[in-house]
């Protein structure tokens with residue numbers, strides 16, 4: 001007969017005690033979703049879970065009206081995971097110049113590309129004129145997002161402004177990539193047209209409540225819905 005040590009006997013008795021506490025029901029086993037109250041899985045429930053998941057100081061928040069690649073881009077921007085020159089240097093990538101390829105004055109990081117570069121500044125001023133509202137001078141994405149979520153009590157205006165801001169950030173990033181990798185492809189004069197068109201296409205195709213005419217969109221996007 002095997003001889004058990006005192007510690008082993010103790011573990012075994014603890015285990016038996018735990019097993020005795022288990023009660024079995026007659027209900028058939030089934031898969032249960034842990035993040036919904038009734039245990040059933042739904043895509044909308046999963047989206048709510050993602051939206052409530054903290055990311056730094058703010059909830060994740062996925063915008064339904066923009067394509068998934070834009071939400072992913074914004075997520076990377078918020079996490080400071082874009083491959084700007086500053087981040088590449090921090091990760092040991094050898095690059096010839098860390099200065100911004102657009103202005104050639106300051107080190108290129110996300111704050112600079114999207115908010116502090118003279119190109120970004122000119123673009124935001126033009127967007128403010130189109131929206132017909134004064135825009136604050138943001139220094140980072142969180143400043144922009146917080147303003148965007150609270151600047152109006154009308155949900156449609158918040159959504160339109162959020163989409164336009166995302167289109168602006170996305171276009172500034174595409175322009176930045178164009179300057180570095182293919183200067184002849186994406187010229188500065190195309191930036192505003194690209195923002196206006198992208199935001200219109202996203203809203204028209206993805207926002208069920210939107211019926212927007214192109215003419216009213218060009219004149220005043222916040223009154224076009």
Ligand SMILES: [Zn+2]
Pocket residue numbers: 100101102103104105106112116117118119
């Ligand atoms: Zn610059």
